[in-house]
Amino acid sequence: MSIKNTTSNLNKISPFLCFDRDQWSELRKSVPLKLTEQDLKPLLSFNEELSLDEVSTIYLPLARLLNYYIDENLRRQTVLHRFLGVQKPKVPYIISIAGSVAVGKSTSARILQSLLAQWPHTRKVDLITTDGFLYPLATLKERNILHKKGFPISYDTPQLIQFMADLKSGKPQLQVPIYSHLTYDILPNQFNIIDQPDIFILEGLNVLQTGNNHPNQIFVSDFVDFSIYVDAEEPLLKEWYIRRFLKFRKGAFTDPNSYFKHYAELSEQEAIETASHIWDSINGLNLHENILPTRERANLILTKGKDHSVEQVKLRK
Ligand SMILES: Nc1ncnc2c1ncn2[C@@H]1O[C@H](COP(=O)(O)OP(=O)(O)O)[C@@H](O)[C@H]1O
Numbered sequence: 001m002s003i004k005n006t007t008s009n010l011n012k013i014s015p016f017l018c019f020d021r022d023q024w025s026e027l028r029k030s031v032p033l034k035l036t037e038q039d040l041k042p043l044l045s046f047n048e049e050l051s052l053d054e055v056s057t058i059y060l061p062l063a064r065l066l067n068y069y070i071d072e073n074l075r076r077q078t079v080l081h082r083f084l085g086v087q088k089p090k091v092p093y094i095i096s097i098a099g100s101v102a103v104g105k106s107t108s109a110r111i112l113q114s115l116l117a118q119w120p121h122t123r124k125v126d127l128i129t130t131d132g133f134l135y136p137l138a139t140l141k142e143r144n145i146l147h148k149k150g151f152p153i154s155y156d157t158p159q160l161i162q163f164m165a166d167l168k169s170g171k172p173q174l175q176v177p178i179y180s181h182l183t184y185d186i187l188p189n190q191f192n193i194i195d196q197p198d199i200f201i202l203e204g205l206n207v208l209q210t211g212n213n214h215p216n217q218i219f220v221s222d223f224v225d226f227s228i229y230v231d232a233e234e235p236l237l238k239e240w241y242i243r244r245f246l247k248f249r250k251g252a253f254t255d256p257n258s259y260f261k262h263y264a265e266l267s268e269q270e271a272i273e274t275a276s277h278i279w280d281s282i283n284g285l286n287l288h289e290n291i292l293p294t295r296e297r298a299n300l301i302l303t304k305g306k307d308h309s310v311e312q313v314k315l316r317k
């Protein structure tokens, strides 16, 4: 059998439909009639490196797809309530975004939040990151697991699952702890309030993880309606991590409250070596052991190439 035939047979049995950048951007279809460049420009303020082309080529078709799923989900809820003969509280549609440290999860989440909040109707879209469910720094130190930050043992997963269960049962006024990248710690007595949004986006390394496979165990993904994994080759991830570290060294690390204030004094070369060591010993290791193995469970995989541009989209059939 020729290589070409083998590849096309493999595509047939894959659970994903595969699109390159051009094929995916075609699926934007009617969106431009509703959203003009003027509407999209404010999105660029999240990130000075983000391009308008990336938003319209990749994120507009994705917003279009999600809107179809959301409408369908609302219809199903109405049918269920009619069947049960009850009035249940409003339950948000939940989207999760997984991927390595520094792949751009927060940036993708903020783009989607903004698009879904304004098109095709005005909707309340809340976003949180699972960082808020990390154990406080003192606990990580006490348990001697500071070098495992971001690994499954560093999160209070039962608290995260309880939050997801409350959210999915329509509870109002939920409190979510806040993590600060500046202090490298949970902010004491500070919370985000999540109050019955229409759509909820949960972003974090761990959102597709399934723990140690106990029977009857409940996972974060049990509460999620649509999951996205943002992917890139490790050399790119490491490069983006180091670049972000260097950016922080000039900005956030110079703040006297920064946990990393001593890094502000490093020379550029020393800073690169430090970031590279943190990557190899913590974030890269976590990627291989705990994050990458969850990729194929996602409903959609966005694969980025250099400059963060998405080169391939895989959508679960
Ligand atoms: N689409 C994008 N275009 C350009 N730069 C991006 C994009 N997404 C992320 N970045 C940059 O990559 C780095 C990591 O992004 P971030 O969203 O903080 O990642 P994560 O939340 O996955 O750790 C940041 O420096 C950010 O500015």
Ligand SMILES: CC(C)(COP(=O)(O)O)[C@@H](O)C(=O)NCCC(=O)O
Residues within 6 Å of the ligand: 100, 101, 102, 105, 129, 131, 149, 150, 151, 204, 205, 278, 282, 283
């Ligand atoms: C808080 C995190 C686990 C989550 O990362 P994120 O994907 O939000 O950037 C990570 O930023 C982190 O602190 N990792 C530990 C090693 C490090 O200092 O990068």
